[in-house]
Amino acid sequence: MSDVSLYRKFRPQTFANLVGQDHVRVTLTNALKKGHLAHAYLFTGPRGTGKTSTARLFAKAINCLNLGENAEPCEACDICQDITIGRLIDVIEIDAASNTGVDDMRELIDKLHFAPTRARNKVYIVDEVHMLSKGAFNAFLKTLEEPPANVYFILATTESHKVPETIISRCQRFDFKRIDVKTVMTRLSYIAQMEGIAAEDEALEMIARHVDGGLRDAIGLFEQLVVNNKLTKEHVRVILGVAGSSAIEHFYGFLSARDANGALKFIQELYEEGVDFVQFTKEILEKMRAEMLHAVESKKMDEAGALIGMIEIFQKAFDQLKNAMIVQLPLEVAIVKYLNPGAVQTAPPVPTVLIPVAVKVTPTPIAPPETPAQLQPEKVMGGKTITVEDLKKEWPRITERIKTPKLRISLRDVRNFSVVGHIITLAFTAKFHQDSIMESASRSELEKIIEETLGVSVKVDSTLERVELHSPIEHHEETASAPPDFADDVAAMFGGEVVD
């Protein structure tokens, strides 16, 4: 590879090559064609999305001696060539991060009124404009109110909220977007081809996912990761700690197949490979989100509801990862929690300190018992009654026997039981899970299985509860030191008893 960085080498020199910012390109080129230009522009958006490149393109387009169709700079005239190599004195780039003061700004303003040296127009490109001091902004403001005729300003920033409204209102604003994974991949693939680099698609995808929409970072990483004119997924995986999309699919497959062992083993393998679990979990969440949106699009609301339960569990794992002493543990807990809530509930008794005083349950209105005629009295087994304890003990067996997957998923949301006579009231935290269970077919399936398991004919009712957290109990050190999240988890896992 040559000495010039790939990013500079492949910086777009024409609007046609400006990647991923179609709305900016169309609006700017239309304005250029019509000659309807503003004197001040604000380019805002995440780093590495093309703001400065576009600013230079604009500077070229308003100065090019042979502007082509579609407002494309000719790339051949002296002006174009000098701007490309950054040598045109009339295009002035200022890094506001290192020229923040009012004096810097005054100096700049003093020079504004000198006519351009070679080009028709002077263009000031102010990078990271939000870094200017208040005084500098004030000095600048007057200039923006009455800019000299042949002077243009392009203010670029990653943090537009730090730019005073008085400045913003005097600029035409363009919001640069994060560039999507496919577009970044396409560009990287083009660069690879031009440079004669054999790049594996999956490797390009890992890079594109890693950079969060910044093309400059993507190209920089690409350049660093190429070894002997090759870019392999193994190398990218090792260096970035990225698992890769096939790993994501693989893991998601274990969850879908409800294979807890497979999923746990897979996490261990990823750990041994040195995968970055924060990144991995983020990608898993992205996958779940995509599945959820797809379910909503296809009007499969039950499926979407079930996915929300899954997302909530893994989101919690993600939040806990940053402080995890054993990095794979939050994911392992999430897997067990998601795939086998029954096992969690039958875990050995929790030390009393952890018994969730943490969970406060709003009193649940319980439906009046139905008339005995609606039941099958002979099945009440000699007046046998069931208690909350019976139900809790058998709950894992009951959920295991449920055949309908979405029903099983929704049952995981059950946080509490109450039993009055033969009516079992299940307390849900999510309305869609409650609705899903209370559909008549689901409810019949559940009632039948409870009946088979407990030998008692029952009716299932439901309620929606709000789970509130109290602050941890002061007089128990263990609990007091546990973060609220953890208390919440434990409460959710072992809760069920109404403690108030």
Ligand SMILES: [Zn+2]
């Ligand atoms: Zn030109």
